[in-house]
Amino acid sequence: GQQVMQIPQYQHVQEGEDFTTYCNSSTTLSNIQWYKQRPGGHPVFLIQLVKSGEVKKQKRLTFQFGEAKKNSSLHITATQTTDVGTYFCAGVEYGNKLVFGAGTILRVKS
Amino acid sequence: DGGITQSPKYLFRKEGQNVTLSCEQNLNHDAMYWYRQDPGQGLRLIYYSQIVNDFQKGDIAEGYSVSREKKESFPLTVTSAQKNPTAFYLCASRTTGTTDTQYFGPGTRLTVL
Numbered sequence: 001g002q003q004v005m006q007i008p009q010y011q012h013v014q015e016g017e018d019f020t021t022y023c024n025s026s027t028t029l030s031n032i033q034w035y036k037q038r039p040g041g042h043p044v045f046l047i048q049l050v051k052s053g054e055v056k057k058q059k060r061l062t063f064q065f066g067e068a069k070k071n072s073s074l075h076i077t078a079t080q081t082t083d084v085g086t087y088f089c090a091g092v093e094y095g096n097k098l099v100f101g102a103g104t105i106l107r108v109k110s
Numbered sequence: 111d112g113g114i115t116q117s118p119k120y121l122f123r124k125e126g127q128n129v130t131l132s133c134e135q136n137l138n139h140d141a142m143y144w145y146r147q148d149p150g151q152g153l154r155l156i157y158y159s160q161i162v163n164d165f166q167k168g169d170i171a172e173g174y175s176v177s178r179e180k181k182e183s184f185p186l187t188v189t190s191a192q193k194n195p196t197a198f199y200l201c202a203s204r205t206t207g208t209t210d211t212q213y214f215g216p217g218t219r220l221t222v223l
Contacts (some may be wrong), residue, residue, distance in 0.1 A: 006152075009150070033211060041216075041217075042200055042214040042215065042216050042217050043153070043200070043212075043214050044214070045211050045212070045213070048211060088152060088153070097155070097158065098212065100145075100152045100153040100154075101152055102150075102151055102152035103151075103152050105150070
């Protein structure tokens with residue numbers, strides 16, 4: 001079945017440093033989504049990428065979808081303490097349900 | 111959140127007891143989902159329902175049961191057959207016919223003593 005791998009599992013950065021999490025699917029995806037879960041909270045939808053090679057930005061966050069539609073990344077520029085949380089990617093195989101990656105836990109030292 | 115409620119936020123039960131977790135949404139969404147989250151792990155799908163009176167098993171359905179008698183409600187019962195029931199349970203919903211973007215409830219943290 002479809003698998004979605006996400007790395008790294010943890011990332012501890014100094015405030016102001018950049019952060020990147022990577023997501024890889026075992027199969028070609030119709031779209032990929034990113035969610036953020038604050039400590040003690042629930043996942044909240046951030047963005048969806050649909051097109052091959054797509055790049056979207058939300059302020060300091062940059063999301064990319066690979067040309068083959070099997071991988072994606074989330075890059076945060078100049079992290080802030082408010083960025084703390086777990087970032088999940090979730091892939092959708094054509095006609096199938098959402099499959100979540102294991103998530104990357106981001107901690108930011110001020 | 112934004113129209114999906116789960117209650118209670120924290121739940122304690124003795125081993126061997128069945129327990130039902132509530133999930134209600136007023137978003138008029140057709141599809142509803144139950145996930146389980148363990149520390150340091152991602153979300154694993156337990157059950158999902160795309161329409162009233164119909165539901166399908168997810169990846170880890172053993173020891174769980176659901177019902178979907180109303181569009182707004184999708185309760186999950188954790189039975190005594192579930193070997194490791196202590197976890198954070200998340201309910202989600204989405205509208206069919208659009209993207210698969212899911213809206214999550216605040217979750218219920220179940221602890222079995």
